[in-house]
Every structure is written in structure tokens, then in C-alpha cells.
Amino acid sequence: MPQNSVSLDQLRREIDRIDESIHDLLIQRSALVERVAVAKGDRAVVLRPGREAEILRRLLARHRGQFPRMALVRIWREMIGALLAIQAPFAVAVHAEGEGRGASFVELARNHFGVVVPLQICRTPGQVVRAVADGEASAGLVPLPQAVGSDVAEEAEPWWTSLAAGRGEGPRVVARLPFVAPPPAPGVPEPPQALVIACRDHDETGDDRTLMVLESGPDVSRDRLRAAVAAAGLDSAGVLAVCRHGDVWLHLIEILGHVPAADPRLARLTATREPVAHVSVVGGYATPLPPEALA
Structure with a gap:
């Protein structure tokens, strides 16, 4: 031979x-x-988005050789999803109405949670929130609100306002997807941006964002809101969406860093009730990795 x-x-x-x-x-x-x-025990918190993010950050940082980093991420995402199902019954509600963009949200959910975890398809983001709140789903996938421009972006019933109105045990944002996205390729559409909600607090990982809903009166500019947030010692990354209910305006804003609901800076933000009358922390997430992390 x-x-x-x-x-x-x-x-x-x-x-x-x-x-x-x-x-x-x-x-x-x-x-x-x-x-x-x-x-x-019986009250196990199965979903740990922060720990999952830390695992992927650590593995990508130590990776070497020719094996593609995106393949490494996909392998671990499949493993994490399968192991979630081992710990307890686990299902994900997904907003996916019709074809096209809706189908891409299903693909995004599959890429993150794996092929083992069952998906519950919902026609609206509001149905996703209700499925998670009622315990029909362990987690939910909702679209990231579009950043507002010069005009106020109004919706009939934005899903995120219900998070601000809910009690402390209700759904909150715990992750942003995709956590790791492949570099853009010609002719290949970019994956949609989505948020994961679950009935638990968001984790602190050392590189995080927090989402808050600020309540104000009418005619409060975004510059004035940013100034109030900065004066309280918080670092705003921008306003994601705005909703008006009569004379009450709700602003969904993104804050750099991990901010828990008991953070004393929140009390400073509403101390004078001007311009912010009330603030609700509606969750947060580990900052997604840039495409360069796969290089």
C-alpha cells in the first residue's frame, strides 16, 4: 500500500x-x-442571554485556525438551544406575519435558538408580548422599533408601551438579535433587527445597553430629553421610538451600560418631574458583536 x-x-x-x-x-x-x-429547582431561570453572550465573546476571542468563526457561533447556538430544551419546556413566540420579512424573523429565531426549540407564530408583536406574559411562550421575538427621524413615528399600539405598563414580573427585553451577524454580502439581504423578551431581568455582561421608557408632557424635544438624561448621569445612545397618548408622550430610549430598575440615577431623572415625569426600565441586552468579530 x-x-x-x-x-x-x-x-x-x-x-x-x-x-x-x-x-x-x-x-x-x-x-x-x-x-x-x-x-x-422548579423556579429555574432557563434563559440566560447574558451568560450566552459571554460564552460567545470568550470563544471568539480565543479562536484560532482556519475554522470559520460564523460556523463556530452557529454550532454553539444550536447547542445552547438544545440544552435549554433539556432544562425545561421552552418555546419561542415570533412575530412573523405573511412572507418576506415575516419569514426572515422566523429564520432569525431559528439561527439563534436552534432547530429543537419550538416556535409559536404570532400575527402581531402585541400577540408575542401576550404569549410571553401569559406563560404560553418562554421568550418572544419582536421587531426592533425603527429610529425616529424629524417627525414623530406614531403607532396605534406599540408593543413596547405594554412593557412599561406591566408589573415587575412581566416581559422585559433581554437580548438583541442578531448577536453576531455575518459581514454584508452582495445580493444577500441583511437579517432584520429584533429584540428578545422574557419574564426576567436583563443580565450585566460588562458591555451592555439598557432600554427605558420616559414619560413626558407634549412638545418636549429630543435634545431636551437627552440633556435631562445626561444631567442624571446617564449616557443616551438615542431615541428609538415615540408614542403619544393624549397629552402624555412616551419615549423609548437606549442607554449605554447596564442600568437596573433600582439605580439611583433614575430617581434623579424624575426628581423635578420636568421634563421627565416617569421612567420605566423595560430591559436591556448585551451589546451585539460587530461583523469584524468574525474576521
Whole structure:
């Protein structure tokens, strides 16, 4: 037998050995996840977006060699989704009305949560919020509100206002998708921007954004809101959406950093009730990685 054939057979046997080692480690990881679920008890918080973000950041930072980074992310996303299903019943409600953009939200959910987690298709973002609030779904996928321009972007019933009106145990934003997006390619549409909601607080990972809903009176400019936010010691990343209810205006804003609901800066923001009469933290997320992270 030629020497190169012998060497090729040896390489293939080595690949088979490594495959079995990877499989053994996957079995061990699954067993550990089951033990974690038992240790948490009946009230286990299965979804941990912050920890998932930290895992992917760490793996991408230590990765080397020719194996594509996007493939690495997809492998771990599939594994994380499958392990979520092992810990407890887990389903995701997705806003996906009709074809086209709706179908892309389903693809985004599949790419993030994997093929094992069942999806519940909803016609409106409001239905997604209700499914999560009522416990019909463990998490929900809703579209990211479009940034407002010079004119106020008004909706009949924005989904995010219900998060501000809900109690502390209601749905909040916990992640932004895609967390890792491939670089733009000619002829390939960019994935939609979406937020994940769940009945839990958002995690702190060291590189985060917080979403707040500010309540004000009429005719309050975004510059005035930004000035009030800065005076309270918060760093605004911009206004995402605005909704008007009579003389009450609600502003969905993004804040740099992790801000919990008990942060004393929030009290300073509403101390004079001008221009902000009330503030609600409606969640937050680990800052998504840029396409350069896959280079």
C-alpha cells in the first residue's frame, strides 16, 4: 500500500477519534446542564442571554485556525438551544406575519435558538408580548422599533408601551438579535433587527445597553430629553421610538451600560418631574458583536 494512503488512513482514524471525543464532551456537558437544572429547582431561570453572550465573546476571542468563526457561533447556538430544551419546556413566540420579512424573523429565531426549540407564530408583536406574559411562550421575538427621524413615528399600539405598563414580573427585553451577524454580502439581504423578551431581568455582561421608557408632557424635544438624561448621569445612545397618548408622550430610549430598575440615577431623572415625569426600565441586552468579530 502506498505510503500516502497509509498516512491518509491514519489521519482519518485520528479525525474519528476526535469526533468521538467531541461527542463525549457534548454528552458530559448535557449531563452537567441537567444537574444545574435540578440544583435550581422548579423556579429555574432557563434563559440566560447574558451568560450566552459571554460564552460567545470568550470563544471568539480565543479562536484560532482556519475554522470559520460564523460556523463556530452557529454550532454553539444550536447547542445552547438544545440544552435549554433539556432544562425545561421552552418555546419561542415570533412575530412573523405573511412572507418576506415575516419569514426572515422566523429564520432569525431559528439561527439563534436552534432547530429543537419550538416556535409559536404570532400575527402581531402585541400577540408575542401576550404569549410571553401569559406563560404560553418562554421568550418572544419582536421587531426592533425603527429610529425616529424629524417627525414623530406614531403607532396605534406599540408593543413596547405594554412593557412599561406591566408589573415587575412581566416581559422585559433581554437580548438583541442578531448577536453576531455575518459581514454584508452582495445580493444577500441583511437579517432584520429584533429584540428578545422574557419574564426576567436583563443580565450585566460588562458591555451592555439598557432600554427605558420616559414619560413626558407634549412638545418636549429630543435634545431636551437627552440633556435631562445626561444631567442624571446617564449616557443616551438615542431615541428609538415615540408614542403619544393624549397629552402624555412616551419615549423609548437606549442607554449605554447596564442600568437596573433600582439605580439611583433614575430617581434623579424624575426628581423635578420636568421634563421627565416617569421612567420605566423595560430591559436591556448585551451589546451585539460587530461583523469584524468574525474576521
